[in-house]
């Protein structure tokens with residue numbers, strides 16, 4: 162076991178095994194489902210002192226499923242009412258998911274909550290949810306997943322979230338790069354307008370742009386507040402397109418060792434394996450300290 166202080170800057174947690182396995186959609190790199198009963202012993206075993214929960218909900222997909230289930234014989238007025246009711250229900254689910262994440266962190270002080278916002282929210286709802294969860298419930302940042310939430314990062318419906326996050330000094334972490342489908346939403350190049358419009362915003366591209374790493378690298382010069390986590394790509398697995406240890410090391414140096422946070426993307430990947438792989442990379446002691454904890458402490462103000 163290493164003596165380093167380790168913070169896992171990218172985990173997902175779920176209320177039950179069933180919900181977690183559903184979210185993983187058959188992905189079987191690990192058997193984990195993302196419950197707290199799994200996560201805490203893993204953290205202990207891997208000497209991970211804190212973990213950042215970047216929980217989210219695929220709200221657009223959930224909404225589509227609900228709309229698809231509406232009976233076909235509704236009048237226009239009935240359908241309008243039903244659609245309104247679905248929106249209200251979806252927004253309620255998002256708020257409950259965020260509240261659950263914040264409550265879990267209150268019960269487990271080694272877990273740090275980020276909350277999810279969604280283009281389905283209007284500006285008032287989005288801003289109020291953010292301010293409430295940060296000021297009253299301990300949220301430390303925002304997680305957004307363009308691929309799973311079906312929006313482009315420069316979608317103006319998210320502008321209130323970015324503006325408020327910039328004002329409040331809150332980091333926003335995005336899934337960046339490849340995603341099952343459709344894969345174009347989260348390409349690093351799609352973030353340029355956000356980066357230009359919110360130059361003081363701490364914008365985190367998870368997975369260093371997974372599959373589009375060179376695009377991520379190309380943005381680092383112009384945007385000093387763009388940072389990264391190495392979750393998923395540091396996972397100790399052999400899949401098509403996986404980065405070699407040499408490439409992981411050179412990529413981290415290209416974007417800047419002080420700009421990359423360690424993360425695992427539990428339950429998709431095993432945090433212990435991810436730590437072990439990072440420690441196999443050819444970094445100095447000082448660089449390891451930055452990657453494993455100090456960058457996260459500074460960037461996420463932990």
Ligand SMILES: [Zn+2]
Pocket residue numbers: 171173215426
């Ligand atoms: Zn993730």
